[in-house]
Amino acid sequence: MADYDVLFEPVRIGPKVAPNRFYQVPHCNGLGHLRPAALAAMRGIKAEGGWGVVCTEEVEIHPTSDLSPYVEGRLWDDADVPGLRLMTDAVHEHGSLAGIELTHAGLDSANDYSRLTPIGPRSEGVLGGGGYEPRQTRAMTKRDIADVRRWHRNAAVRAREAGFDIVYCYAAHGLTLPMQMLSRRHNDRTDDYGGSLVNRVRFLREIIEDTKDAVGDDCAVAVRLAVDELLGPEGITHDGEATEIVGLLAELPDLWDVNVSGWSNDSATSRFAPEGHQEPYIAFVKSLTTKPVVGVGRYTSPDSMVSAVRRGVLDLIGAARPSIADPHLPRKIREGRADRIRECIGCNICVATDPKSLPIRCTQNPTMGEEWRRGWHPERIEVRRSTADVMVVGGGPAGLEAARALGERGHRVRLLDARSRLGGRVDREALLPGLAAWRRVVDWRLGEIGRLDGVELYPASAMSADDVLQAGARDVVVATGALWRRDGRGRATGRSVDGYGLDGVCTPDDLLDDLVAGTWSLTGERVIVYDDDHYVMGGLLAELLARHGHQVVLVTPAPLASYWTQYTLEQELIEARLRALGVRVVPRVVLARIGIDTVVTESVLDGERAELARDHVVLVGDRAPVTTLYDDLTPALTDGRLDSLRLVGDADAPGLIAHAVFAGHLAAREFGADVDPDAVPFRRERFALP
Ligand code: ADP
Ligand code: SF4
Numbered sequence: 001m002a003d004y005d006v007l008f009e010p011v012r013i014g015p016k017v018a019p020n021r022f023y024q025v026p027h028c029n030g031l032g033h034l035r036p037a038a039l040a041a042m043r044g045i046k047a048e049g050g051w052g053v054v055c056t057e058e059v060e061i062h063p064t065s066d067l068s069p070y071v072e073g074r075l076w077d078d079a080d081v082p083g084l085r086l087m088t089d090a091v092h093e094h095g096s097l098a099g100i101e102l103t104h105a106g107l108d109s110a111n112d113y114s115r116l117t118p119i120g121p122r123s124e125g126v127l128g129g130g131g132y133e134p135r136q137t138r139a140m141t142k143r144d145i146a147d148v149r150r151w152h153r154n155a156a157v158r159a160r161e162a163g164f165d166i167v168y169c170y171a172a173h174g175l176t177l178p179m180q181m182l183s184r185r186h187n188d189r190t191d192d193y194g195g196s197l198v199n200r201v202r203f204l205r206e207i208i209e210d211t212k213d214a215v216g217d218d219c220a221v222a223v224r225l226a227v228d229e230l231l232g233p234e235g236i237t238h239d240g241e242a243t244e245i246v247g248l249l250a251e252l253p254d255l256w257d258v259n260v261s262g263w264s265n266d267s268a269t270s271r272f273a274p275e276g277h278q279e280p281y282i283a284f285v286k287s288l289t290t291k292p293v294v295g296v297g298r299y300t301s302p303d304s305m306v307s308a309v310r311r312g313v314l315d316l317i318g319a320a321r322p323s324i325a326d327p328h329l330p331r332k333i334r335e336g337r338a339d340r341i342r343e344c345i346g347c348n349i350c351v352a353t354d355p356k357s358l359p360i361r362c363t364q365n366p367t368m369g370e371e372w373r374r375g376w377h378p379e380r381i382e383v384r385r386s387t388a389d390v391m392v393v394g395g396g397p398a399g400l401e402a403a404r405a406l407g408e409r410g411h412r413v414r415l416l417d418a419r420s421r422l423g424g425r426v427d428r429e430a431l432l433p434g435l436a437a438w439r440r441v442v443d444w445r446l447g448e449i450g451r452l453d454g455v456e457l458y459p460a461s462a463m464s465a466d467d468v469l470q471a472g473a474r475d476v477v478v479a480t481g482a483l484w485r486r487d488g489r490g491r492a493t494g495r496s497v498d499g500y501g502l503d504g505v506c507t508p509d510d511l512l513d514d515l516v517a518g519t520w521s522l523t524g525e526r527v528i529v530y531d532d533d534h535y536v537m538g539g540l541l542a543e544l545l546a547r548h549g550h551q552v553v554l555v556t557p558a559p560l561a562s563y564w565t566q567y568t569l570e571q572e573l574i575e576a577r578l579r580a581l582g583v584r585v586v587p588r589v590v591l592a593r594i595g596i597d598t599v600v601t602e603s604v605l606d607g608e609r610a611e612l613a614r615d616h617v618v619l620v621g622d623r624a625p626v627t628t629l630y631d632d633l634t635p636a637l638t639d640g641r642l643d644s645l646r647l648v649g650d651a652d653a654p655g656l657i658a659h660a661v662f663a664g665h666l667a668a669r670e671f672g673a674d675v676d677p678d679a680v681p682f683r684r685e686r687f688a689l690p
Contacts, residue, residue, distance in 0.1 A: 014220035014254025020052040022330040026101040027320035029360040033074035036083035041372035044090025050330030055099035061155035068113035088163030099166035106177035121187040172226040178204040220254040226261030228281040238281040250289040264569035270346025271434035294318040300343040325364040352567035363658040366665035373682035384410040385672040394479030396424020398649025400445040401664030407452035418462035431515040465632035478630040482623035482650035490532025490621030492557035499594030524615020531556040534563040538620040546581035555586040623654035
């Protein structure tokens with residue numbers, strides 16, 4: 001692809017040369033030091049897929065930078081070198097460079113595992129751990145500063161020993177000592193590390209100089225700097241202190257990796273930020289240095305990448321999420337298959353497992369995190385074991401993924417759906433405010449299926465059990481989805497809401513029907529949204545209703561609106577948006593009763609009741625799996641008219657789109673295999689007992 005040639009130019013980074021401009025920036029993954037083989041396999045597949053540089057996540061350099069309970073990288077001593085070497089070997093096997101993000105987290109580490117005293121520029125409450133840990137840092141003494149410099153230097157030497165090509169000095173996301181020293185909000189020291197900007201830059205400068213001195217002839221030294229905290233004058237700004245910082249250090253590192261801070265701004269979801277959203281903040285950096293610059297912005301379009309290079313914004317296209325959704329993205333561009341990129345939808349389900357200390361996963365890429373333990377590859381799948389034809393009923397994310405992956409395996413597949421448009425819940429939910437990019441889940445699968453001769457699609461085909469059997473199907477995957485419960489039952493009380501059958505009470509499905517039809521059936525002004533689901537739906541409907549001019553109150557048993565979106569880094573943004581739209585949030589209450597024109601709420605804390613006026617109520621509770629077809633087909637499996645029958649996705653257990661895609665993929669992988677229900681279905685990493 002001549003147009004994209006520029007993306008495949010090598011880029012010199014200090015003593016190293018990156019083979020192209022595709023740069024997987026550091027990203028967390030929940031594998032880290034606990035699951036080094038899984039980590040190596042995941043990173044290796046990215047190198048295989050053409051990422052010219054593949055980096056670690058943040059890697060703790062010392063037990064005073066203990067990020068537990070989060071599972072990050074660890075390089076505390078020589079014993080940690082072999083685990084990391086697994087990754088560098090996997091990356092080098094494909095000719096890519098390996099980068100390591102050395103981290104002393106300062107006041108972001110509560111040291112809950114090591115039990116050592118946290119340290120920071122001053123004594124203040126630690127930011128890490130659960131976020132509100134009842135512990136403060138010790139204000140770093142001169143001796144502490146000398147210690148951290150030595151630990152960083154030692155870690156750099158060990159990183160070289162582990163085979164890394166690029167060693168980071170990390171001053172971004174507010175997560176590390178060098179950035180905390182830069183920050184006026186955390187650094188009020190009166191010694192030569194505080195006060196003037198030159199003083200506040202001193203520690204970062206020393207860390208860079210130490211690292212260059214220790215490994216600079218063998219390894220490139222990168223700086224990762226937050227050039228805007230999006231806090232206005234309270235924080236570092238791109239047109240304020242960041243310009244001065246880059247100016248002061250311009251030629252010192254071999255590479256500038258620049259972004260906005262904190263993590264929720266850097267990894268903004270597609271609901272809140274478009275592709276390339278960081279460009280206005282990072283564009284200035286190249287004008288101040290001759291060293292290569294890498295930055296991110298959820299780039300999935302090769303045209304946007306080429307444009308960022310040609311406009312002189314970036315030398316290297318940084319990516320975390322686009323490389324998670326499609327580890328083979330660069331290779332697809334190089335081979336003229338850019339239309340086959342599995343584009344990130346910007347949902348942050350990959351982020352959500354990091355705070356849970358669990359292996360990474362991805363809505364779009366069901367193989368992410370499963371490379372080692374299940375032996376899955378994002379671009380390769382085992383050839384079919386039999387010549388069986390498969391019928392898939394339901395064309396939502398689960399059914400589409402099952403049909404696609406079965407088709408890849410070589411099976412003939414018929415996929416049928418009652419609706420005239422395929423895509424199931426995603427086709428509908430993508431109409432909600434800000435979720436247009438979620439449609440990529442459907443678009444990519446339909447595109448892939450379109451290339452497979454053996455997969456036939458039959459929309460507008462509602463199927464009964466008789467229809468399935470008469471069509472001659474012998475192997476059936478049922479992916480018939482779920483519907484929101486009409487009675488508002490959710491986890492808070494475990495029972496229906498009194499009065500749910502009254503006029504004006506509806507479910508998310510009713511409002512989605514309206515969106516699909518381009519109509520709006522709610523005529524009254526005052527709407528109560530009752531959210532006992534806690535992911536995005538309740539908040540999204542409140543937003544939608546407010547945008548349609550309704551007066552909206554969101555009531556929820558949780559302490560916060562859209563509580564679970566804390567894990568996707570969206571909760572504060574959602575609540576701020578609801579406030580801006582005039583939505584009132586009433587937390588920690590259940591709906592005790594719905595009346596003709598009021599609802600009664602009950603506090604989950606003390607049972608206190610209150611009345612709210614209503615014209616409409618939207619009940620966002622549990623969903624009811626649609627299992628009629630599966631139930632009606634089950635006897636046919638027992639009496640031998642079917643060879644196999646499998647229920648997948650929301651029809652099996654309602655959940656995230658990511659759960660449905662994974663379930664569809666798993667069904668396809670396991671089709672025709674003898675799966676032992678008593679065996680653990682994946683490998684686990686075990687370490688020798690001391
Ligand atoms: P999932 O998330 O598990 O993929 P969805 O709810 O997105 O589930 O999709 C389920 C799809 O199944 C919907 O598009 C729905 O129209 C379709 N469906 C449900 N029952 C039948 C049926 N009996 N025959 C054909 N299609 C059905
Ligand atoms: Fe993108 Fe969502 Fe996958 Fe993360 S989980 S890489 S945001 S599609």
